[in-house]
Amino acid sequence: MKLRHFGLLPLLLVTSACHLVGPSAREAAVAPAGSSPFELVVLGVAQDGGLPHVGCQKPCCIEARRAGRTLGPACLAILDRESGRSVLLEATPAIESQLALFRAATGTEEAPRHPVDAVLITHAHIGHYTGLIHFGREVASTRAIPVHVTARMAEFLRTNGPWSQLVALDQIRPTVLRPGATFSPIDGITVTAIEVPHRDEFSDTVAFRVSGPERTILFCPDIDRYEGDILERLLDGVDVAYLDATFYDGRKLPGRNLDEIPHPPMVVSMDLLQERVRERPGSVRFIHLNHTNPALHDEEIRASIEARGFRVAEQGERIGL
Numbered sequence: 001m002k003l004r005h006f007g008l009l010p011l012l013l014v015t016s017a018c019h020l021v022g023p024s025a026r027e028a029a030v031a032p033a034g035s036s037p038f039e040l041v042v043l044g045v046a047q048d049g050g051l052p053h054v055g056c057q058k059p060c061c062i063e064a065r066r067a068g069r070t071l072g073p074a075c076l077a078i079l080d081r082e083s084g085r086s087v088l089l090e091a092t093p094a095i096e097s098q099l100a101l102f103r104a105a106t107g108t109e110e111a112p113r114h115p116v117d118a119v120l121i122t123h124a125h126i127g128h129y130t131g132l133i134h135f136g137r138e139v140a141s142t143r144a145i146p147v148h149v150t151a152r153m154a155e156f157l158r159t160n161g162p163w164s165q166l167v168a169l170d171q172i173r174p175t176v177l178r179p180g181a182t183f184s185p186i187d188g189i190t191v192t193a194i195e196v197p198h199r200d201e202f203s204d205t206v207a208f209r210v211s212g213p214e215r216t217i218l219f220c221p222d223i224d225r226y227e228g229d230i231l232e233r234l235l236d237g238v239d240v241a242y243l244d245a246t247f248y249d250g251r252k253l254p255g256r257n258l259d260e261i262p263h264p265p266m267v268v269s270m271d272l273l274q275e276r277v278r279e280r281p282g283s284v285r286f287i288h289l290n291h292t293n294p295a296l297h298d299e300e301i302r303a304s305i306e307a308r309g310f311r312v313a314e315q316g317e318r319i320g321l
């Protein structure tokens with residue numbers, strides 16, 4: 001039973017507590033929005049290494065190992081219930097268990113050697129794309145799965161092993177997106193990629209704004225800072241934003257000034273977005289939490305985040321698009 005890897009939490013979430021826009025809407029969020037057949041499922045909420053985290057012998061991960069608590073790296077998936085077509089946002093190192101969660105949450109089955117119909121990838125850091133390795137010859141040996149990426153990321157995949165072998169064997173098909181331009185990974189869903197500042201050694205980095213017939217979500221798991229008008233541009237027309245929450249504040253980075261942390265700390269993001277969230281509670285949900293982030297471990301901190309109208313994304317939560 002694959003779901004066991006995630007503990008009981010996602011099962012409970014799938015069946016009950018899927019947040020939409022505030023507590024009153026929680027039950028409604030279980031079903032797709034209105035008549036829309038498109039459903040988004042959160043498959044992972046942690047930073048690249050997940051929880052527990054290799055090499056961590058601090059209480060956060062010791063306790064998670066003891067309790068069998070597992071959180072995968074930030075990942076979303078979308079299902080079109082009419083056509084059965086699906087899109088994966090990020091191919092993480094936990095791709096197998098995340099796809100299993102997706103199928104369990106939606107009550108669907110994947111076709112043999114065809115786990116999804118399209119993949120969107122934000123950038124070339126390990127928690128975001130290395131799950132593609134399971135599409136290769138030694139594992140699923142998929143056929144021509146479109147992988148929507150920037151031109152630089154496509155070049156990285158084409159020219160570096162083992163990814164280059166997946167491209168040469170036409171197991172994945174890097175499909176170049178242009179930031180700012182809209183494309184449709186599957187019929188009925190439109191996506192705009194927005195460039196964001198990040199540590200760009202192997203590729204540049206984007207966030208995705210994804211629209212179905214009824215709702216628009218933002219997926220921005222990694223951004224170094226909100227410079228200029230980028231936050232307004234990211235959130236333009238967005239109903240629910242999944243935002244970088246790598247660090248809560250500076251406490252895990254002693255001696256570092258808050259301004260120097262290479263991700264907007266949650267406490268800063270909440271101040272910037274408080275007005276928006278006051279009007280629309282639940283419209284900003286934090287994702288990509290570092291294993292040490294107290295919002296994953298400390299009930300009081302979690303309650304204070306929710307009291308301000310924000311949410312920490314939950315593995316298994318669903319939104320109709």
Ligand SMILES: [Zn+2]
Nearest residue numbers: 048125127222
């Ligand atoms: Zn990351």
Ligand SMILES: [Zn+2]
Nearest residue numbers: 123125198222
């Ligand atoms: Zn990154």
